[in-house]
Amino acid sequence: MEMEQSVSDSSYRISKSWMINCVMLLSMMVQLLLTFGGALRYRSGSSVLQLVVWLGYMSADAMAIYVLGVMVHFQSRAIFGIWAPILLSHLGGPDTISAYSTPDNELWLRHLFTMLYQISVAVYVVYLSQLGGYLLAAAVLLLVVGISKYAERIMALRYSSLSQIVSSADPMNVFMQLEGERCDYLVMGLKQWRKSRNVKVTITDVWNSEGKELTENYMLCLSYALFKMNKRRYVNLYLHERYYNRTRDFLFAEELSHIPSPQKIFTVAEMELKFLYDLLFSKSSGTAFSKLGMVMRLVNICLIGITGFLIYRELASQRVVEETLYTQRMVAYALLSVAIVLEIVQFCRILTSDWSMVWLICARIQYIDNSCGRIGLDLYMAMLIQIVIQISSRFRKYCRGKYWKDQIAQYSIIDSCSHISPSIWKLTKFLHLTSFVTSWYNHTEPVEDDLKIFLVEQLKQRCSTEEDVENCRTQLMSYDFGLEVNQCEDLKWASQQDQEHLILHWHIATTICEMQREAKPSSNMQDQEIKRNIDISRTLSRYCAYLLVSTSKLLPLHPDIESVKHMDVHNELIRLADLGYNRMNTYERYSTLGHGAKLARELQQKPEQLRWKIISDYWGGVMIFYALKNKASVHAERLTVGGEFLTLLWAIVGHMGVGDQ
Template identity: 25%
Template sequence: MGNIEILAEAKNLWMKFNVRGAILTSLSLQVFLIFLAPIRKRCSHRWILVLIWSAYLVADSVANYAFGLISRAQFAGGTSDSEADAYGDLLAFWAPFLLLHLGGPDTITAFALEDNELWRRHLLNLLFQLGAAGYVFYQSFPSSKLIVPTILVFIGGTIKYIERTRALYLASFSQFRGSLLPPADAGPNYPEVARQYHTTKMLRMLPEGQRHWSHVGAEDGNILDDRTAIKEAFFYFTTFKGLLVDLIFGFHEVADSYQFFRGRTAKDAFRVIEAELNFFYDVLYTKAAVIRCPTGYLFRAISIGSVVSAFASFYVLDKHDFHEYDIQITYTLLLGAIGLEFVGFVRLICSDWTIAKIAASEKEPGRSLIKGSIFIKFLLKFKSESSPFALHILNARWSKSIFQYNFLDTQLRKWPKWIEKLLGLIYLREFFDDLKFGRVEQYSEKLGELIFYELKRKASLRRTNEICASRGKWALEHTKSVENCQKLLPFVCDVDYGKSLLLWHIATELCYNTDESTNDHRKTSKVLSDYMLHLMIKQPDMMSAVAGIGQIRFRDTCAEADRFFDETIFDKRSACQNLLSVPTDLNPGFVKGDRSQSALFDACILAKELRKFHDKKWDIMSEVWVELLAYAAIHCQPFMHARQLSKGGELVTLVWLLMAQLGLSEQFQIKHGEVTAFAN
């Protein structure tokens, strides 16, 4: 019997410490997520994303596990009846805190877009955990000394969990798309129009453009201040949310956005686009859509008030029946809950949403313009990069990282054969290849200017279908360098997009390493070239609609380069010079036929043609690369762009949204007229 009692006591102690450990771990994960989760939209570092992903997955599991432990431990009690009752009361009080934790912080509801589609699972889990928490509470009712604080925390936890479930529901594809569908519109009354036309034989048409009310937040050419940039970003976010779900827009939306962006500088245009994507991120991955409305504010006030009241109620309570250690844990949970609510409240106030809504309401009658302006100035100063209260990584709206992947690097810096085989056996070759060959360039204003002015030049022509379908042809035919580029056209017109991208990438590399030009476009062409190859090889999902067999062609090209560089190791310059020295009078396609998809020596031919333009070749190449980037951006599925928002963002996503704002998108259906009146 003695041994049995010892084992029972040991099991009892283990259960107690296990419950405490699980609850404190759950709280720690919530603290981690509320501070680090927002960083993922501004940081593309793989290890940070893995940490956030791990915490996101483990947080729910730990909370559910703790619920199970509490249900079991509630019957274990302590060594005396009074101790058992006190411990049972604490267990009933701790259970609602797990509802708070399952509700999660405001900064993350979904780690990936696919998580939003699991809202039904979270709804079922909500009902189950509410039942479990209610059962635990029922076991201690009505004798519990902690009934009041338990009920208060239960209210706050229920609200938080409902907020999360509703946020997932609103961000799910079907619901998000359904919420953006316009009201049903039967159009003009056709029978009436037909009868009147039969009588009068005349009708008057009013072009839609004349009916358009233009929204322009600043005079053309003026530099946008931070408040105006955020306000305009919010306006266009509300206008173009449907881009994410393939909705079609009319003439007035594109006319308005084009009118606004055509007079902006590249820096201001990208500032607006960055802020707009930040709003997209918030509605898809956070609780923004739920809490940033009158009902959301009300329930958030109730939630905060419940937790604070629970703390006050527990503080004045006579706690002589409880262990000191349990009292400390309870205070930790209460202070942790209050701290999480306070941080969430500060983020709610100090956000772009608050600035945008206050700025937008300044034109409404009866609003206090002075108070609103002062508050906005305070928020902008607090959020500025020069503020001592925040770091750049906490204020940036995307990572500004442009990933690079280079063909020659993969050939001249290869692993030894035995290491390649070892990595292949343990399925880690791709991972270590990314570490060895992957590079990151930071987004520069010069690159932004090149992209913006090229897109704006195309948008001014109002030939949307032609521009969207062009992948280098238009750039070569309308190059600003006013050069005859007819001999370059076959390298974009007579090949598919994937081969064209690889041809221009290798040609850019050959020219870059054999030319010391100081032309600004030399560097930007190189950055765009390596970035586009990275998208095709390392993010094929984003290029699947345009790249075709790009990866197969890349491997065949690498195989041919292996054979060419087999005997001697060259540096980049020597390798390029050796490639350019190969006679290319014979078309490589005649030699290879369909056996190999290699584009190595076709690229050498292209490079030789480009070198004939001397320094102007960099202007030509930069324009072609912008068009190749734009083609990939506009033909990538919006779903794929939305996925990248939670991984630090991508330049191609910014270009996609900018093109849409300039009207360079197939999602605009322009109607030129509508029957409005009849004339006798």
């Protein structure tokens, strides 16, 4: 009986030991996944990637906490004293993702208490392992690394919470208020500018240091300065500069911003939003992307390297009797190897990051100013930093990808209905799966330069005639502006509706006009202006339909009413399918679809060139109107799924001082 009990206990210990081995390796793989997956999600809209990163983020802490608990209750082995500190590093997570969504940042205090508890558990496991000699020294060094990485994650969460963003953004508010119309866009030195105006670096200083050329370094520093200003809009602080003409003209007056083209304006907005993403969802400038963060990475690399040497020296001299011990030894080598590789990768990523480049550029300018042209330590430091900038810039060409997915989503209500039979549609309604089914018919297209140029032209056109900022904002908020410019007072009824009806009416009308043109080609098929307006109208119409159906939180409307209106249109289109979609143009029922068809008939009475000019101007006005709405938290969440085209426009409009407060 005792022999059977002994065999049973031995089998239990072996199975439990193998289970711990597997979970340790799985935790290591999750860290690899989060390191590289977290770095991709801001420029990829792949739902598979988002699901994988979400599963990794949710399971990473659970696995580490579970294994630490098992180690405490398991008959302790010496190797657990090495593994427990490594699990603390896993709980700290990689630099590329500290929070999956913005609410995670507000839970930093809960994570702090969890950290204190898990550190005590890890120390207790090291104590139970009864290590000595080199292994004890290795365990202590790994504890230092694990605690520092875990604490860094808590600091990142706290730094990204709303209260801390308000605290960090308020000095910029004071700066803009006191400087007034003479204010320049501040890149570095915000904390010290009151004590000495010589320590601050402005965007003009960067322009002069770059030889007055539009370099990537200049655009990077400009985007960082705009990011520091836009943080106030994210936390709803008052923008004192909104009444300054300089603010409104900055992005569109080349002599002020030195940006020659609309495409470059959007590029600056992309860079700016990447800074916001790093602040909210990764270990930001307060932790990893800082001088202290770079020093900590170097220290961690050295400590893990020393630890690996000590462990290998101690374990290699021991004779392995059990196969289980040999496996655990191999697992320990794998964990340490991956840990040091990840630290090296993250150090290189920090060194080539946008944050580091901005800091290096500003440091070089400050050293040059301090040298006053004299040969000395300051000038040599400036030369050394310039060499580092050049080396880093070369690596950035290969390491840095796009700043966002650079795609615009498209959805056509009429096209999706033509592929869904009435019986399937009734079933999806019964199962409340309409949103899921309609998402099958979403697709993305590359954002063309013509679209960017068109929207910037719309902004200029609506603001160029008004010197007062409030009047400019009124022009931007007006749907009728495009109709007035094109002298189409008879179509104003179509812009006097609520938001969901406006989108549906004009989307249906645009689609019908497009179908009519394809059915009856005109002599103007090769006209480039008409073709451009048609492409812009189609793209913006389908994008707004996508926003209405899939991302309605970005729009200023009730979160549920849009699904009701969308469903009504679908029901009508399903009934219309029996008659044939070619009869849609003559559909006269008093409904959303009927109003869209009526608008299409009135538009078709206009000359073709004017018709598509009216439609494109209208959709341009709609996009600007939605960009004015300060849905900052929703825009921030969209950064984690590859970004949103409307978010870029939101950032640009915000710097004109005309956005909602």
